[in-house]
Amino acid sequence: MAFEEILRQTRSLLCLDCGKCTGTCPVTRVDPTYSPRATIERVLAGRPEELINNDHLWACLTCRLCTTRCPSGVDYPAFVVAARVQARGTGVEGTYAHNAVMQELMGLMTLPVKQNRTGWVSGQMRTAAQGEDFYFVGCLPYFDVIFADLGVVSTEVARNTVRLLNRLGITPVVSDDERCCGSDLLLNGDEVGFRRLAELNVRTIAESGAKRVIFSCPECYNAFRNDYPRVIGPLPFEVVHLTELLAEHVGELGLGGLEETVTYHDPCRLGRYQGIYEEPRALIQAIPGLELVEMRKNRAQGLCCGTTGWVNCGQCAKGIQITRLRQAQATGATRMITACPKCRIHFTCALNDVGEEIPIEVEDLTGLLARSMEE
Amino acid sequence: MGEFRPRIVVFACNWCSYAGADLAGVSRMQYPPTTRVIRVMCSGRVTPGFILESFRQGADGVLVTGCHPGDCHYISGNEKALATVERTKRLLHLLGLETDRLRLEWISAAEGARFARVMTQFTEQVRALGPSPLTEHATRSTQYATRDTPHHR
Numbered sequence: 353m354a355f356e357e358i359l360r361q362t363r364s365l366l367c368l369d370c371g372k373c374t375g376t377c378p379v380t381r382v383d384p385t386y387s388p389r390a391t392i393e394r395v396l397a398g399r400p401e402e403l404i405n406n407d408h409l410w411a412c413l414t415c416r417l418c419t420t421r422c423p424s425g426v427d428y429p430a431f432v433v434a435a436r437v438q439a440r441g442t443g444v445e446g447t448y449a450h451n452a453v454m455q456e457l458m459g460l461m462t463l464p465v466k467q468n469r470t471g472w473v474s475g476q477m478r479t480a481a482q483g484e485d486f487y488f489v490g491c492l493p494y495f496d497v498i499f500a501d502l503g504v505v506s507t508e509v510a511r512n513t514v515r516l517l518n519r520l521g522i523t524p525v526v527s528d529d530e531r532c533c534g535s536d537l538l539l540n541g542d543e544v545g546f547r548r549l550a551e552l553n554v555r556t557i558a559e560s561g562a563k564r565v566i567f568s569c570p571e572c573y574n575a576f577r578n579d580y581p582r583v584i585g586p587l588p589f590e591v592v593h594l595t596e597l598l599a600e601h602v603g604e605l606g607l608g609g610l611e612e613t614v615t616y617h618d619p620c621r622l623g624r625y626q627g628i629y630e631e632p633r634a635l636i637q638a639i640p641g642l643e644l645v646e647m648r649k650n651r652a653q654g655l656c657c658g659t660t661g662w663v664n665c666g667q668c669a670k671g672i673q674i675t676r677l678r679q680a681q682a683t684g685a686t687r688m689i690t691a692c693p694k695c696r697i698h699f700t701c702a703l704n705d706v707g708e709e710i711p712i713e714v715e716d717l718t719g720l721l722a723r724s725m726e727e
Numbered sequence: 728m729g730e731f732r733p734r735i736v737v738f739a740c741n742w743c744s745y746a747g748a749d750l751a752g753v754s755r756m757q758y759p760p761t762t763r764v765i766r767v768m769c770s771g772r773v774t775p776g777f778i779l780e781s782f783r784q785g786a787d788g789v790l791v792t793g794c795h796p797g798d799c800h801y802i803s804g805n806e807k808a809l810a811t812v813e814r815t816k817r818l819l820h821l822l823g824l825e826t827d828r829l830r831l832e833w834i835s836a837a838e839g840a841r842f843a844r845v846m847t848q849f850t851e852q853v854r855a856l857g858p859s860p861l862t863e864h865a866t867r868s869t870q871y872a873t874r875d876t877p878h879h880r
Contacts, residue, residue, distance in 0.1 A: 460782065463783070465861070528823075
Protein backbone atom coordinates (compact mmCIF):
# COMPACT_ATOMS: atom_id res chain seq x y z
CA MET A 353 0.00 0.00 0.00
CA ALA A 354 1.35 3.41 -0.92
CA PHE A 355 1.51 6.09 1.73
CA GLU A 356 -1.20 8.15 -0.04
CA GLU A 357 -3.53 5.18 0.36
CA ILE A 358 -2.55 4.71 4.03
CA LEU A 359 -3.24 8.37 4.73
CA ARG A 360 -6.66 8.09 3.09
CA GLN A 361 -7.70 4.82 4.73
CA THR A 362 -6.71 5.90 8.24
CA ARG A 363 -8.34 9.35 7.78
CA SER A 364 -4.94 10.96 8.39
CA LEU A 365 -5.63 13.34 5.48
CA LEU A 366 -8.23 14.94 7.74
CA CYS A 367 -5.67 15.80 10.43
CA LEU A 368 -6.31 19.35 11.68
CA ASP A 369 -2.85 19.66 13.22
CA CYS A 370 -4.53 20.43 16.57
CA GLY A 371 -2.18 18.32 18.69
CA LYS A 372 -4.78 16.69 20.95
CA CYS A 373 -3.16 13.36 20.14
CA THR A 374 0.21 14.54 21.38
CA GLY A 375 -1.39 16.06 24.47
CA THR A 376 -2.99 12.76 25.41
CA CYS A 377 -0.25 10.34 24.26
CA PRO A 378 1.22 8.36 27.19
CA VAL A 379 4.52 8.01 25.32
CA THR A 380 4.86 11.79 24.89
CA ARG A 381 4.44 12.22 28.64
CA VAL A 382 7.64 10.26 29.20
CA ASP A 383 9.45 11.12 25.96
CA PRO A 384 8.54 14.71 24.93
CA THR A 385 10.35 14.35 21.60
CA TYR A 386 7.62 11.98 20.42
CA SER A 387 4.57 13.48 18.74
CA PRO A 388 1.83 11.63 16.81
CA ARG A 389 0.82 14.95 15.23
CA ALA A 390 4.32 15.69 13.93
CA THR A 391 4.67 12.08 12.75
CA ILE A 392 1.59 12.36 10.55
CA GLU A 393 2.66 15.80 9.41
CA ARG A 394 5.95 14.45 8.08
CA VAL A 395 4.15 11.93 5.92
CA LEU A 396 1.54 14.47 4.81
CA ALA A 397 4.41 16.70 3.72
CA GLY A 398 5.61 13.87 1.48
CA ARG A 399 8.56 12.73 3.58
CA PRO A 400 7.60 9.20 4.71
CA GLU A 401 11.26 8.13 4.74
CA GLU A 402 11.75 10.37 7.78
CA LEU A 403 9.24 8.23 9.61
CA ILE A 404 10.46 4.86 8.36
CA ASN A 405 14.02 5.50 9.44
CA ASN A 406 13.04 6.96 12.80
CA ASP A 407 12.79 5.03 16.07
CA HIS A 408 9.55 6.92 16.72
CA LEU A 409 7.86 4.57 14.26
CA TRP A 410 8.22 1.85 16.90
CA ALA A 411 7.38 4.03 19.91
CA CYS A 412 3.59 4.02 19.43
CA LEU A 413 1.80 1.65 21.83
CA THR A 414 -1.23 1.45 19.52
CA CYS A 415 -3.22 2.07 22.72
CA ARG A 416 -5.76 4.16 20.82
CA LEU A 417 -6.02 6.88 23.45
CA CYS A 418 -5.30 9.54 20.78
CA THR A 419 -8.04 8.19 18.51
CA THR A 420 -10.64 8.63 21.26
CA ARG A 421 -9.71 12.33 21.46
CA CYS A 422 -9.17 13.12 17.78
CA PRO A 423 -11.84 15.50 16.45
CA SER A 424 -11.23 14.20 12.90
CA GLY A 425 -11.37 10.53 13.84
CA VAL A 426 -7.84 9.79 12.60
CA ASP A 427 -6.97 6.13 13.28
CA TYR A 428 -3.38 6.78 14.31
CA PRO A 429 -2.62 3.20 15.47
CA ALA A 430 -3.79 1.83 12.11
CA PHE A 431 -1.60 4.42 10.39
CA VAL A 432 1.39 3.30 12.48
CA VAL A 433 0.82 -0.40 11.78
CA ALA A 434 0.49 0.25 8.02
CA ALA A 435 3.67 2.35 8.12
CA ARG A 436 5.47 -0.49 9.95
CA VAL A 437 4.45 -2.91 7.19
CA GLN A 438 6.01 -0.46 4.71
CA ALA A 439 9.15 -0.13 6.82
CA ARG A 440 9.56 -3.88 7.09
CA GLY A 441 9.25 -4.09 3.32
CA THR A 442 12.37 -1.93 3.08
CA GLY A 443 14.22 -4.06 5.66
CA VAL A 444 13.71 -1.79 8.66
CA GLU A 445 12.67 -3.43 11.93
CA GLY A 446 12.20 -2.26 15.50
CA THR A 447 14.38 -3.15 18.45
CA TYR A 448 12.82 -6.28 19.86
CA ALA A 449 12.49 -6.92 23.57
CA HIS A 450 13.81 -10.13 25.17
CA ASN A 451 16.32 -10.56 22.32
CA ALA A 452 13.48 -11.22 19.87
CA VAL A 453 12.51 -14.52 21.47
CA MET A 454 8.81 -13.77 20.95
CA GLN A 455 9.40 -12.89 17.30
CA GLU A 456 11.34 -16.13 16.84
CA LEU A 457 8.54 -18.16 18.42
CA MET A 458 5.92 -16.48 16.25
CA GLY A 459 8.08 -17.08 13.17
CA LEU A 460 8.55 -20.76 14.11
CA MET A 461 4.81 -21.20 14.52
CA THR A 462 4.30 -20.24 10.86
CA LEU A 463 6.27 -23.43 10.04
CA PRO A 464 4.84 -26.99 10.32
CA VAL A 465 5.57 -27.51 14.03
CA LYS A 466 3.82 -30.19 16.09
CA GLN A 467 3.51 -28.44 19.42
CA ASN A 468 3.02 -29.76 22.97
CA ARG A 469 1.28 -26.72 24.37
CA THR A 470 -1.55 -28.20 26.39
CA GLY A 471 0.59 -29.54 29.24
CA TRP A 472 -1.13 -27.13 31.65
CA VAL A 473 -4.39 -29.13 31.54
CA SER A 474 -4.74 -31.12 34.75
CA GLY A 475 -6.91 -34.04 35.78
CA GLN A 476 -9.98 -32.33 37.20
CA MET A 477 -10.55 -30.11 34.18
CA ARG A 478 -12.92 -31.14 31.46
CA THR A 479 -11.58 -30.40 27.99
CA ALA A 480 -12.24 -32.01 24.63
CA ALA A 481 -10.65 -32.56 21.22
CA GLN A 482 -13.86 -31.90 19.31
CA GLY A 483 -16.84 -29.79 20.27
CA GLU A 484 -18.95 -26.68 19.90
CA ASP A 485 -16.73 -24.34 21.95
CA PHE A 486 -13.03 -23.76 21.31
CA TYR A 487 -10.91 -22.12 24.00
CA PHE A 488 -8.13 -20.11 22.31
CA VAL A 489 -5.42 -20.07 24.97
CA GLY A 490 -2.87 -17.83 23.28
CA CYS A 491 0.85 -17.86 24.07
CA LEU A 492 0.44 -18.46 27.83
CA PRO A 493 2.49 -21.71 27.91
CA TYR A 494 5.40 -19.88 26.27
CA PHE A 495 5.09 -16.93 28.66
CA ASP A 496 5.51 -19.36 31.56
CA VAL A 497 8.99 -20.23 30.31
CA ILE A 498 10.08 -16.77 29.17
CA PHE A 499 8.80 -14.88 32.22
CA ALA A 500 9.58 -17.48 34.87
CA ASP A 501 12.03 -15.01 36.45
CA LEU A 502 9.22 -12.52 37.11
CA GLY A 503 7.29 -15.02 39.19
CA VAL A 504 4.25 -14.84 36.87
CA VAL A 505 2.54 -18.14 36.09
CA SER A 506 0.54 -17.25 32.99
CA THR A 507 -1.01 -20.70 32.48
CA GLU A 508 -2.94 -20.08 35.72
CA VAL A 509 -5.16 -17.92 33.51
CA ALA A 510 -5.79 -20.89 31.23
CA ARG A 511 -6.49 -23.28 34.13
CA ASN A 512 -8.85 -20.82 35.79
CA THR A 513 -10.61 -20.14 32.49
CA VAL A 514 -11.32 -23.84 32.00
CA ARG A 515 -12.57 -24.10 35.61
CA LEU A 516 -14.92 -21.16 35.05
CA LEU A 517 -16.16 -22.59 31.75
CA ASN A 518 -16.65 -26.04 33.32
CA ARG A 519 -18.73 -24.39 36.03
CA LEU A 520 -21.04 -23.10 33.29
CA GLY A 521 -21.29 -26.61 31.87
CA ILE A 522 -19.00 -25.83 28.93
CA THR A 523 -16.37 -28.40 27.96
CA PRO A 524 -14.03 -26.41 25.73
CA VAL A 525 -11.77 -27.75 23.00
CA VAL A 526 -8.09 -27.05 23.64
CA SER A 527 -5.65 -27.89 20.88
CA ASP A 528 -1.92 -28.52 20.55
CA ASP A 529 -2.20 -27.22 16.99
CA GLU A 530 -3.22 -23.75 18.07
CA ARG A 531 -0.71 -21.10 16.96
CA CYS A 532 0.07 -17.61 18.13
CA CYS A 533 -2.74 -15.33 16.96
CA GLY A 534 -0.13 -13.21 15.18
CA SER A 535 -1.32 -9.91 16.59
CA ASP A 536 2.19 -8.96 17.67
CA LEU A 537 3.65 -10.01 14.33
CA LEU A 538 1.26 -7.58 12.64
CA LEU A 539 2.28 -4.87 15.10
CA ASN A 540 5.88 -5.57 14.06
CA GLY A 541 4.87 -4.99 10.44
CA ASP A 542 4.98 -8.66 9.34
CA GLU A 543 1.73 -9.00 7.43
CA VAL A 544 2.86 -12.15 5.61
CA GLY A 545 3.55 -14.04 8.84
CA PHE A 546 0.32 -12.74 10.32
CA ARG A 547 -1.73 -14.02 7.40
CA ARG A 548 -0.07 -17.44 7.63
CA LEU A 549 -0.85 -17.75 11.36
CA ALA A 550 -4.43 -16.60 10.76
CA GLU A 551 -4.96 -19.27 8.11
CA LEU A 552 -3.45 -22.01 10.29
CA ASN A 553 -5.54 -21.04 13.32
CA VAL A 554 -8.79 -20.82 11.40
CA ARG A 555 -8.12 -24.24 9.88
CA THR A 556 -7.36 -25.79 13.30
CA ILE A 557 -10.53 -24.33 14.80
CA ALA A 558 -12.70 -25.33 11.84
CA GLU A 559 -11.37 -28.91 12.06
CA SER A 560 -12.41 -29.11 15.72
CA GLY A 561 -16.02 -28.51 14.67
CA ALA A 562 -16.29 -25.44 16.90
CA LYS A 563 -19.08 -22.93 16.36
CA ARG A 564 -17.79 -20.48 18.94
CA VAL A 565 -14.29 -19.47 20.04
CA ILE A 566 -13.72 -18.18 23.57
CA PHE A 567 -10.72 -15.97 24.38
CA SER A 568 -9.12 -15.09 27.70
CA CYS A 569 -6.57 -12.79 26.01
CA PRO A 570 -7.90 -9.47 24.67
CA GLU A 571 -5.13 -9.27 22.05
CA CYS A 572 -6.03 -12.64 20.52
CA TYR A 573 -9.69 -11.67 20.68
CA ASN A 574 -9.08 -8.38 18.92
CA ALA A 575 -6.95 -10.09 16.25
CA PHE A 576 -9.75 -12.55 15.47
CA ARG A 577 -12.46 -9.96 15.64
CA ASN A 578 -10.86 -7.04 13.77
CA ASP A 579 -7.80 -8.20 11.87
CA TYR A 580 -8.58 -11.77 10.71
CA PRO A 581 -11.73 -10.83 8.74
CA ARG A 582 -9.84 -7.95 7.14
CA VAL A 583 -6.92 -10.13 6.06
CA ILE A 584 -8.47 -13.54 5.31
CA GLY A 585 -12.21 -12.85 5.05
CA PRO A 586 -15.22 -13.77 7.23
CA LEU A 587 -14.66 -16.41 9.90
CA PRO A 588 -16.77 -19.60 9.96
CA PHE A 589 -17.39 -19.28 13.72
CA GLU A 590 -18.46 -16.80 16.39
CA VAL A 591 -15.86 -15.14 18.64
CA VAL A 592 -16.49 -14.09 22.22
CA HIS A 593 -14.33 -12.79 25.04
CA LEU A 594 -14.51 -14.72 28.29
CA THR A 595 -15.73 -11.69 30.24
CA GLU A 596 -18.69 -11.23 27.85
CA LEU A 597 -19.65 -14.88 28.23
CA LEU A 598 -19.24 -14.96 32.02
CA ALA A 599 -21.10 -11.67 32.54
CA GLU A 600 -24.16 -13.23 30.84
CA HIS A 601 -24.12 -16.20 33.20
CA VAL A 602 -22.72 -14.59 36.34
CA GLY A 603 -25.48 -16.08 38.51
CA GLU A 604 -24.41 -19.63 37.63
CA LEU A 605 -20.79 -19.16 38.73
CA GLY A 606 -21.60 -19.51 42.44
CA LEU A 607 -19.24 -16.74 43.53
CA GLY A 608 -18.33 -16.67 47.23
CA GLY A 609 -17.47 -13.66 49.39
CA LEU A 610 -14.05 -11.97 49.41
CA GLU A 611 -13.29 -9.09 51.80
CA GLU A 612 -11.02 -6.97 49.60
CA THR A 613 -10.74 -3.64 47.84
CA VAL A 614 -9.67 -3.90 44.23
CA THR A 615 -9.34 -1.64 41.22
CA TYR A 616 -9.71 -2.61 37.57
CA HIS A 617 -7.26 -1.81 34.78
CA ASP A 618 -8.81 -1.70 31.28
CA PRO A 619 -6.62 -3.48 28.71
CA CYS A 620 -6.48 -1.35 25.54
CA ARG A 621 -7.68 -4.11 23.26
CA LEU A 622 -10.62 -5.04 25.46
CA GLY A 623 -11.62 -1.46 26.24
CA ARG A 624 -10.87 1.06 23.54
CA TYR A 625 -10.68 -1.53 20.73
CA GLN A 626 -13.75 -3.62 21.63
CA GLY A 627 -15.72 -1.35 23.94
CA ILE A 628 -15.87 -4.00 26.67
CA TYR A 629 -15.74 -1.86 29.84
CA GLU A 630 -18.75 -2.92 31.89
CA GLU A 631 -18.65 -6.74 31.65
CA PRO A 632 -15.42 -7.16 33.68
CA ARG A 633 -16.69 -4.63 36.23
CA ALA A 634 -20.03 -6.45 36.52
CA LEU A 635 -18.13 -9.68 37.22
CA ILE A 636 -15.97 -8.03 39.90
CA GLN A 637 -18.99 -6.43 41.54
CA ALA A 638 -20.84 -9.74 41.55
CA ILE A 639 -18.42 -10.99 44.21
CA PRO A 640 -20.07 -10.48 47.62
CA GLY A 641 -18.08 -8.30 50.03
CA LEU A 642 -15.66 -7.11 47.36
CA GLU A 643 -15.31 -3.39 46.82
CA LEU A 644 -14.39 -2.04 43.38
CA VAL A 645 -12.81 1.41 43.33
CA GLU A 646 -12.00 3.24 40.10
CA MET A 647 -8.69 4.79 39.17
CA ARG A 648 -8.59 8.44 38.15
CA LYS A 649 -8.15 7.32 34.54
CA ASN A 650 -10.58 4.53 33.75
CA ARG A 651 -12.57 3.04 30.90
CA ALA A 652 -11.90 4.94 27.62
CA GLN A 653 -9.40 7.18 29.46
CA GLY A 654 -7.47 4.25 30.94
CA LEU A 655 -3.70 4.27 30.61
CA CYS A 656 -1.92 1.56 28.59
CA CYS A 657 0.34 -1.00 30.34
CA GLY A 658 3.28 0.53 28.48
CA THR A 659 4.40 -2.12 25.98
CA THR A 660 2.95 -3.75 22.87
CA GLY A 661 4.24 -6.09 20.22
CA TRP A 662 7.33 -7.01 22.30
CA VAL A 663 9.06 -4.16 20.53
CA ASN A 664 9.07 -0.97 22.54
CA CYS A 665 10.11 -1.93 26.06
CA GLY A 666 12.43 0.49 27.80
CA GLN A 667 12.56 3.41 30.15
CA CYS A 668 9.48 4.91 28.52
CA ALA A 669 7.47 1.74 29.12
CA LYS A 670 8.61 1.65 32.74
CA GLY A 671 7.58 5.27 33.22
CA ILE A 672 4.07 4.59 31.96
CA GLN A 673 3.76 1.43 34.07
CA ILE A 674 4.82 3.21 37.24
CA THR A 675 2.35 6.04 36.52
CA ARG A 676 -0.45 3.52 36.15
CA LEU A 677 0.55 1.61 39.30
CA ARG A 678 0.63 4.90 41.23
CA GLN A 679 -2.91 5.61 40.02
CA ALA A 680 -3.94 2.19 41.29
CA GLN A 681 -2.16 2.77 44.60
CA ALA A 682 -3.96 6.10 45.04
CA THR A 683 -7.34 4.32 45.08
CA GLY A 684 -6.37 2.50 48.28
CA ALA A 685 -6.93 -0.89 46.62
CA THR A 686 -4.75 -3.84 47.58
CA ARG A 687 -5.02 -5.42 44.16
CA MET A 688 -5.14 -4.21 40.60
CA ILE A 689 -7.24 -6.58 38.49
CA THR A 690 -6.64 -6.80 34.76
CA ALA A 691 -8.18 -8.98 32.07
CA CYS A 692 -5.06 -9.25 29.90
CA PRO A 693 -2.18 -11.68 30.57
CA LYS A 694 0.27 -9.27 28.95
CA CYS A 695 -0.75 -6.32 31.13
CA ARG A 696 -0.19 -8.60 34.11
CA ILE A 697 3.31 -9.50 32.94
CA HIS A 698 4.25 -5.89 32.26
CA PHE A 699 2.95 -4.53 35.56
CA THR A 700 4.51 -7.35 37.56
CA CYS A 701 7.84 -6.59 35.88
CA ALA A 702 7.56 -2.91 36.89
CA LEU A 703 6.52 -3.87 40.44
CA ASN A 704 9.56 -6.14 40.77
CA ASP A 705 11.71 -3.10 39.93
CA VAL A 706 10.19 -0.71 42.46
CA GLY A 707 9.92 -3.27 45.25
CA GLU A 708 8.01 -2.28 48.39
CA GLU A 709 7.47 1.27 47.19
CA ILE A 710 4.09 0.47 45.63
CA PRO A 711 2.37 -2.10 47.87
CA ILE A 712 -0.16 -3.48 45.39
CA GLU A 713 -0.63 -6.85 43.73
CA VAL A 714 -1.56 -7.45 40.10
CA GLU A 715 -4.01 -10.26 39.45
CA ASP A 716 -5.83 -11.55 36.41
CA LEU A 717 -9.61 -11.35 36.51
CA THR A 718 -9.86 -15.14 36.07
CA GLY A 719 -7.68 -15.59 39.16
CA LEU A 720 -9.95 -13.37 41.24
CA LEU A 721 -13.10 -15.16 40.02
CA ALA A 722 -11.57 -18.59 40.63
CA ARG A 723 -10.65 -17.60 44.21
CA SER A 724 -14.16 -16.34 44.76
CA MET A 725 -15.62 -19.55 43.34
CA GLU A 726 -13.66 -21.61 45.87
CA GLU A 727 -15.06 -19.63 48.82
CA MET B 728 20.54 -38.20 -1.77
CA GLY B 729 22.84 -40.45 0.26
CA GLU B 730 23.25 -40.47 4.01
CA PHE B 731 21.60 -37.72 6.09
CA ARG B 732 24.25 -35.21 7.04
CA PRO B 733 22.91 -32.97 9.80
CA ARG B 734 23.48 -29.24 9.80
CA ILE B 735 24.71 -28.16 13.20
CA VAL B 736 25.19 -24.62 14.44
CA VAL B 737 27.91 -24.31 17.09
CA PHE B 738 28.17 -21.24 19.27
CA ALA B 739 31.74 -21.09 20.59
CA CYS B 740 33.04 -18.61 23.12
CA ASN B 741 36.03 -16.52 22.16
CA TRP B 742 38.21 -17.44 25.14
CA CYS B 743 37.89 -21.21 25.52
CA SER B 744 35.79 -23.17 23.10
CA TYR B 745 36.69 -21.32 19.91
CA ALA B 746 40.36 -21.75 20.78
CA GLY B 747 39.59 -25.42 21.47
CA ALA B 748 38.04 -25.71 17.99
CA ASP B 749 41.10 -23.99 16.54
CA LEU B 750 43.37 -26.43 18.34
CA ALA B 751 41.40 -29.34 16.91
CA GLY B 752 41.89 -27.78 13.47
CA VAL B 753 45.61 -27.04 13.64
CA SER B 754 46.19 -30.48 15.17
CA ARG B 755 44.43 -32.01 12.15
CA MET B 756 41.96 -33.90 14.30
CA GLN B 757 39.16 -35.47 12.30
CA TYR B 758 35.49 -34.74 13.00
CA PRO B 759 32.41 -34.65 10.77
CA PRO B 760 32.04 -31.59 8.50
CA THR B 761 28.54 -30.92 9.85
CA THR B 762 29.24 -27.83 11.87
CA ARG B 763 28.89 -24.11 11.29
CA VAL B 764 30.82 -22.41 14.06
CA ILE B 765 29.73 -18.96 15.22
CA ARG B 766 32.14 -17.18 17.52
CA VAL B 767 30.64 -15.18 20.36
CA MET B 768 32.59 -13.25 22.99
CA CYS B 769 31.02 -15.33 25.75
CA SER B 770 28.57 -18.23 25.92
CA GLY B 771 26.49 -15.91 28.09
CA ARG B 772 25.84 -13.83 24.97
CA VAL B 773 23.83 -16.67 23.43
CA THR B 774 20.11 -16.02 23.94
CA PRO B 775 17.05 -18.23 23.36
CA GLY B 776 16.46 -16.00 20.32
CA PHE B 777 19.82 -17.03 18.76
CA ILE B 778 19.06 -20.71 19.24
CA LEU B 779 15.50 -20.48 17.93
CA GLU B 780 16.67 -18.45 14.94
CA SER B 781 19.13 -21.24 14.10
CA PHE B 782 16.31 -23.79 14.08
CA ARG B 783 14.08 -21.43 12.11
CA GLN B 784 16.75 -21.13 9.44
CA GLY B 785 16.98 -24.89 9.17
CA ALA B 786 19.54 -26.19 11.69
CA ASP B 787 19.09 -29.83 12.70
CA GLY B 788 20.98 -29.29 15.94
CA VAL B 789 22.50 -26.48 17.99
CA LEU B 790 25.51 -26.82 20.25
CA VAL B 791 26.40 -24.13 22.74
CA THR B 792 29.96 -24.31 24.05
CA GLY B 793 31.71 -22.28 26.71
CA CYS B 794 34.45 -22.24 29.34
CA HIS B 795 34.34 -24.80 32.15
CA PRO B 796 32.48 -23.64 35.30
CA GLY B 797 34.74 -21.26 37.21
CA ASP B 798 36.86 -20.53 34.13
CA CYS B 799 34.60 -17.95 32.44
CA HIS B 800 36.54 -14.93 31.22
CA TYR B 801 33.62 -12.78 32.42
CA ILE B 802 33.26 -14.66 35.72
CA SER B 803 29.73 -16.01 35.33
CA GLY B 804 28.73 -15.86 31.64
CA ASN B 805 28.72 -19.64 31.38
CA GLU B 806 26.25 -19.87 34.27
CA LYS B 807 23.95 -17.65 32.22
CA ALA B 808 24.46 -19.96 29.24
CA LEU B 809 23.43 -22.93 31.38
CA ALA B 810 20.19 -21.18 32.38
CA THR B 811 19.56 -20.07 28.78
CA VAL B 812 19.96 -23.57 27.39
CA GLU B 813 17.68 -25.09 30.03
CA ARG B 814 15.03 -22.46 29.31
CA THR B 815 15.33 -22.88 25.55
CA LYS B 816 14.91 -26.64 25.93
CA ARG B 817 11.55 -25.98 27.55
CA LEU B 818 10.60 -23.77 24.59
CA LEU B 819 11.73 -26.45 22.12
CA HIS B 820 9.58 -29.00 23.95
CA LEU B 821 6.54 -26.69 23.63
CA LEU B 822 7.30 -26.28 19.93
CA GLY B 823 7.44 -30.05 19.55
CA LEU B 824 11.14 -30.23 18.68
CA GLU B 825 13.27 -32.89 20.41
CA THR B 826 15.22 -31.29 23.25
CA ASP B 827 18.20 -33.51 22.32
CA ARG B 828 18.71 -31.28 19.29
CA LEU B 829 20.16 -28.72 21.69
CA ARG B 830 23.25 -29.43 23.77
CA LEU B 831 25.57 -27.51 26.05
CA GLU B 832 29.25 -28.47 26.47
CA TRP B 833 32.18 -26.95 28.33
CA ILE B 834 35.32 -27.07 26.21
CA SER B 835 38.55 -25.36 27.23
CA ALA B 836 41.21 -23.92 24.92
CA ALA B 837 43.41 -26.95 25.61
CA GLU B 838 40.74 -29.50 24.76
CA GLY B 839 41.04 -29.79 20.99
CA ALA B 840 40.57 -33.54 21.20
CA ARG B 841 37.49 -33.06 23.32
CA PHE B 842 36.06 -30.58 20.78
CA ALA B 843 36.49 -33.16 18.01
CA ARG B 844 34.95 -35.89 20.18
CA VAL B 845 31.94 -33.76 21.14
CA MET B 846 31.33 -32.85 17.49
CA THR B 847 31.43 -36.52 16.50
CA GLN B 848 29.09 -37.54 19.32
CA PHE B 849 26.63 -34.71 18.77
CA THR B 850 26.54 -35.34 15.01
CA GLU B 851 25.62 -38.97 15.76
CA GLN B 852 23.01 -37.84 18.28
CA VAL B 853 21.36 -35.50 15.76
CA ARG B 854 21.68 -38.01 12.93
CA ALA B 855 19.76 -40.53 15.05
CA LEU B 856 16.98 -37.95 15.49
CA GLY B 857 16.79 -37.36 11.75
CA PRO B 858 16.25 -34.09 9.92
CA SER B 859 14.47 -31.32 11.79
CA PRO B 860 10.83 -31.11 10.64
CA LEU B 861 11.42 -27.41 10.06
CA THR B 862 14.44 -28.08 7.83
CA GLU B 863 12.30 -30.22 5.56
CA HIS B 864 9.95 -27.29 5.17
CA ALA B 865 12.69 -24.69 4.86
CA THR B 866 14.39 -26.42 1.91
CA ARG B 867 11.10 -26.38 0.02
CA SER B 868 10.22 -22.79 0.82
CA THR B 869 11.57 -19.82 -1.05
CA GLN B 870 11.91 -17.92 2.18
CA TYR B 871 15.25 -19.52 2.84
CA ALA B 872 16.51 -19.45 -0.73
CA THR B 873 19.96 -18.36 0.40
CA ARG B 874 20.56 -21.53 2.42
CA ASP B 875 23.65 -23.42 1.38
CA THR B 876 24.05 -27.02 0.22
CA PRO B 877 20.45 -28.28 0.12
CA HIS B 878 21.69 -31.22 -1.98
CA HIS B 879 23.13 -32.96 1.10
CA ARG B 880 19.99 -34.98 1.70
